[in-house]
Amino acid sequence: MSFCVALLFISAAAAATVPGEFHLSADGADLRLTLIRHDTLVDAKRVLHVSAGELLGFDPAARETQRFRLVREAGVFEFTGSAASGRFTFTPDAAFEARIRTAVRNWWEPGVAFEAAVTGLLPIPDVRVPPLPPFPAVAVGAKERLRIHGVTPDLLRQMKQAGFDTFSTNDLIQLRSRGINANDISDFQSRGYRNLSVDEMVKIKNDGFRTVAPH
Numbered sequence: 001m002s003f004c005v006a007l008l009f010i011s012a013a014a015a016a017t018v019p020g021e022f023h024l025s026a027d028g029a030d031l032r033l034t035l036i037r038h039d040t041l042v043d044a045k046r047v048l049h050v051s052a053g054e055l056l057g058f059d060p061a062a063r064e065t066q067r068f069r070l071v072r073e074a075g076v077f078e079f080t081g082s083a084a085s086g087r088f089t090f091t092p093d094a095a096f097e098a099r100i101r102t103a104v105r106n107w108w109e110p111g112v113a114f115e116a117a118v119t120g121l122l123p124i125p126d127v128r129v130p131p132l133p134p135f136p137a138v139a140v141g142a143k144e145r146l147r148i149h150g151v152t153p154d155l156l157r158q159m160k161q162a163g164f165d166t167f168s169t170n171d172l173i174q175l176r177s178r179g180i181n182a183n184d185i186s187d188f189q190s191r192g193y194r195n196l197s198v199d200e201m202v203k204i205k206n207d208g209f210r211t212v213a214p215h
Contacts, residue, residue, distance in 0.1 A: 016097075018090040018114045020044075022079055031055070033070075035077075035088060035118065040111065046118045053177045054149060059083070071179050073152045074117035090114050095183050120147070142169040149173040158185040164195065171198055178202050 023034040030051050037044040050070065052058060058068035060083045070077040075092040092113030100112070115121065146156075151172045159165065164185065167175065175198050184205055188196065193204070 016092055016110045016113075018110045020088050020090075021085065022081070022088045023085045024083060037111070037114070046115075048118060049148070051149065051177075053174075055079070056177070056179060069179075071176075071181065072117040072150050073154065073181060074113045077117070090117065093181075120152075145169055146172060149176055151176045152182070155182045155185065158182045158189075161189070164188075166195070167198075174198050175201065180205065 018037055018039055020035055020037040020039075022036070025032045025034075027049055030049050033048040033050050035046045035048070037046075052060060054070060056069040056071065057066070058079075059066055062083055065081060065086075066083070068079050070079070073093065074096045075090055077088050077090050079088045080086050090110070090113075092110050096113060096116070100116075146169060149172075155176070156172070159167070178198065180198075180201050184201065188194075188201065188204070196204070
């Protein structure tokens, strides 16, 4: 068994996480986030362009070690280190894994969810996966901003179905940056919550469903 193949078996048997190191640097008004996986020797480096607001709990002025997060539909990145570098752990989202389980071979391999979180694509060239639904008709500039900030077609569709269809582009970006995902929207809908503001959604998610009366 080759060393690379052995690494794949180890990755599959271990907890479904992806470890690695990160480096942060300024890139115009945004940040350049370089991720280097430690669980593979092949194609281990990825680069994302994110805003400081997407990194939940991030303080660019902090001198001591800090912890912050990046939430994507496919999973959550947890970072520990300085404002410039440190270590990360990526944990796949259970709902995302369940959605692709029947469509993608080796869906359990955490690298699949990692690549989806970074690129928005499933890195399995020999498996046909139904395409994601298109974005609603919005201006090109707004569509690009939504994509960059991780507002997915799934989230937009579920928000519309749940009655949350009056949000502006800025509202949607703020909603995503504060950790609200498609699963939360489904939960709101099932409990009778409609037409909530961004602040109300965040409060309900953080404090529980009794903090705001359904409307």
